[in-house]
Amino acid sequence: MRILIVEDEIRIREGIRKLLSKLDPGYEIVGEANDGLEGLDLCRQLEPDLIITDVQMPGMNGLKMLETLHDEGRMVKTIVLSAYSEFEYARGAMKLGVTEYLLKPVNLSEFSKALENIKARIMEDNRRKPEKIGTLDQIMRELIGGRLQPDEDTRNYLFNNYHIATDREYILLVAYLGDQYEARAKDAKASLRRSLSHYEGIGYCTLEIESLRSLLAIVYHCASPSDFERWVQYQLLKSFTEPAAIGFTVVDSLTQLRAGLDSVFPYMDWNLSFEDDVLISYPKITKIQTSMCIYPQDIETKMKTAVCASDHEKEKELLRAFSDHFKDGKVYDPHEIKESYVRFIWAIIETAKGIGNKRASEIKQQKLLERIMNAKTRAELSGVCDLIAETLSSMEDETASDNLTIRRAKSMISEFYHTGITLDEIASRLNITPEYLGTQFHKETGVTFSSYIKNFRIQKAKELLIGTSLKLYEISDRVGYSDPKYFSKVFKETTGQLPADYRKSFK
8 A cells, every 4th residue: 555644743754654664564655745735746746545644734734735636536545633623623624535534642553443444445446446437437537536547457347348448549628617617517518519429430428527617528539639629629619609718638548638637727728818719739739939918007007097086987998908908819828918917906906995995905815816817718807807897886885975085085195106295285186275184084084194195105015025026216216205215214114124024025
């Protein structure tokens, strides 16, 4: 039995290693990891029969590692070690396929019994594989999930029941449905099968891969993969009534199915770079030449102005213009497109927060970041823009009770903070006295004007320190401080750190 140990305390790892060698010389320790992230990588590489893992570890914990493996379809037998205080927490891992739970400190008798139970389960699984799996779809799902190796019994079973030779070319066709997976999977699968049935001389099966929000067609009989690829590009793609990213690759044996899927799927986001109905063919996609992706700073500037003015029609128009910026017929690296979206959406959110949009403050920016960076279709990026448009349109209702004068003052701060604008200048533009503006500002916001604009500038400085490589004097100037030394002093008074130290803490 091949075993991977995931434990951050070296003495416990050594103890487990010694116990295993005493209990059974046949137990093979194929790897050891200090945390869940390292364990995840080793599990993908080594494909152990058993994982012995702690729960609480720095970085990625044991249950998060198991959750990721579960989502990838890697159902490895597992022994979870946990302290008493963590035990109820660990029991929540039942859905992740955890086989045994042991409390620390580990009891030798219980540890031995858990190992014997797992060894017996593995032997039973191996004995019953072909009969237990049954249908072709189930066999392919087990192969894709890494839960089945095509041993002699499996090979005979496939050939005798489905006339499939394992050492031949297989075509993988991936249809990524993204956010629409749950709503579309059933109908899209039926549509895919109907389309494939029109291509004569092929044998195939179709699977739903929920963890990837995709459909997968495995074509195991095909005279000419290149002809089939052209047919997919010019015929099958037209059959999808709604947008989907379609990936294509060929592997040379049954054992390479999972590797083929792992190769093509990361490139599915190239769908963002092309017009609709373009097949993402791996490895051809790796040789694509791209144009330089230039960020539309002018659209961002206009968008900030529209947000400050609560001009919702203009906001929607500029959101469309931003999306259309990447549809000019050129091919851009999809990661650069996503980074542009992150930068643009961040700028909008921070502007909206700066003028009091409560909904903008409630947006979970990390989740939004993941949504953008995981996107593989333009529809998913459009969904993010729709969310932002909805958030902005809700602003008037939420700020209706605010003093109109203060709303206008906040808007001016958001638009002109980088110029060093003062209370007197804003009061002059609003045709009121500085004293009246200062009093009303404190009454409505709970802070003085000077504190508000200082905190606003420091927040902008934080964003530039983390998100750019600008020099400190450049950042100082951009947020309205002409003297870099004074800027550093104010920054430290506000945050407890000098700007340079703050930047280093995020590297």
